[in-house]
Amino acid sequence: MITLRFVYISLSGNTASFVRRMSQHLLEKHGDAITIDAVDVKELVKDGQDFYEMAGPFVAFLPTYLEGGNGVDNGDQEILTNPLGEFIAHADNFKQCLGIVGSGNRNFNNQYCLTAKQYSQRFGFPVLDDFEMRGMLDDIKRISEKIESLYNI
Numbered sequence: 001m002i003t004l005r006f007v008y009i010s011l012s013g014n015t016a017s018f019v020r021r022m023s024q025h026l027l028e029k030h031g032d033a034i035t036i037d038a039v040d041v042k043e044l045v046k047d048g049q050d051f052y053e054m055a056g057p058f059v060a061f062l063p064t065y066l067e068g069g070n071g072v073d074n075g076d077q078e079i080l081t082n083p084l085g086e087f088i089a090h091a092d093n094f095k096q097c098l099g100i101v102g103s104g105n106r107n108f109n110n111q112y113c114l115t116a117k118q119y120s121q122r123f124g125f126p127v128l129d130d131f132e133m134r135g136m137l138d139d140i141k142r143i144s145e146k147i148e149s150l151y152n153i
């Protein structure tokens with residue numbers, strides 16, 4: 001049994017919906033061969049739970065919330081999603097991160113999924129992919145395939 005670990009943060013529910021639908025897709029495909037452990041860092045903070053060391057390799061999912069600006073020479077300041085970065089930094093969790101999937105809205109042009117790129121630079125793991133808003137079925141299938149290859153399933 002292989003455990004797929006997903007760590008995400010979701011403020012308005014889009015990323016939570018994507019992770020839930022993608023997990024369902026993976027479970028339907030692989031049945032009892034896998035188990036999924038998904039955690040929303042916002043819920044950990046809300047419940048007053050301490051951050052902890054991840055028990056194995058994980059994939060991170062990060063929506064983009066930036067303070068104004070144009071994403072080129074100003075306004076690349078992360079807001080609201082910072083607890084995900086703190087969780088990834090905690091107990092060297094970043095060493096177990098296989099990569100990050102960014103999400104956002106293309107209307108933000110150059111700022112589209114910028115925070116995932118910033119995390120990639122900061123922690124040294126790759127940006128695996130991106131999707132808009134809740135993500136479409138094609139996004140679920142494509143990103144699932146990347147996760148399958150990372151876990152060799």
Ligand SMILES: Cc1cc2nc3c(=O)[nH]c(=O)nc-3n(C[C@H](O)[C@H](O)[C@H](O)COP(=O)(O)O)c2cc1C
Nearest residue numbers: 010011012013014015063064104105108112113133
């Ligand atoms: C205040 C605010 C700022 C945002 N800034 C960006 C941005 O800079 N770049 C981007 O790609 N998407 C941006 N978005 C879009 C969100 O990333 C997108 O709606 C995402 O799906 C939200 O995920 P969540 O529902 O899991 O929180 C912004 C949305 C809001 C409400």
